[in-house]
Amino acid sequence: QVQLVESGGGLVQAGDSLRLSCAASGLPFSSYAMGWFRQAPGKERERVVSITRSGITTYYVDSVKGRFTISRDDAKKTVYLQMNSLKPDDTAVYYCAARYRDRLFVTDSIDYWGKGTLVTVSS
Numbered sequence: 001q002v003q004l005v006e007s008g009g010g011l012v013q014a015g016d017s018l019r020l021s022c023a024a025s026g027l028p029f030s031s032y033a034m035g036w037f038r039q040a041p042g043k044e045r046e047r048v049v050s051i052t053r054s055g056i057t058t059y060y061v062d063s064v065k066g067r068f069t070i071s072r073d074d075a076k077k078t079v080y081l082q083m084n085s086l087k088p089d090d091t092a093v094y095y096c097a098a099r100y101r102d103r104l105f106v107t108d109s110i111d112y113w114g115k116g117t118l119v120t121v122s123s
Contacts, residue, residue: 002026002112004096009117012086016121020081022096022114029077033099036070036081037107038092039116045095050105051079058105063089086121093118 008020022034035050047060049070059065069082079096096114099105 002098004098004112004114006094006096006114006117009094009119011120011122014087014121014123016086017082017084018086018119020083020094020096020117020119022079022081024077024079024096024098027098027112030074031101032111033102033105034070034072034079035097035099035105036079037095037097037110038090038119039095040089040092043092045107047106048094049081050097050099052102054102063087083119086119088121088123091119091121 003025005023012018033050033052036048037045038048039045049059051057051070051072057070067085072079093116095116097110098112100111
């Protein structure tokens with residue numbers, strides 16, 4: 001059974017940092033591109049960032065570029081999202097996602113999802 005378990009969310013103030021982790025089990029982790037989506041209250045889920053099997057990163061949200069950093073540790077089967085200089089607009093449930101190989105990383109093509117971790121940024 002495949003599981004993606006996120007952790008690290010919480011309530012922080014604007015300007016603070018958080019590091020999200022996503023621990024994977026039940027799948028050949030190194031065969032999957034990994035990434036993060038987020039869903040703010042009343043909004044659709046949006047793609048934030050992905051990392052390919054070889055470590056190539058793509059940031060899809062302009063407002064997080066330079067503030068968020070994705071990384072992966074294949075030995076630990078874990079993907080991380082370091083979030084710095086957090087803003088109230090970053091408030092959302094953050095979902096870990098896995099996509100087989102490095103195929104198109106969009107909502108409808110994700111193979112596995114985590115259940116999400118809530119990040120709340122107060123002003």
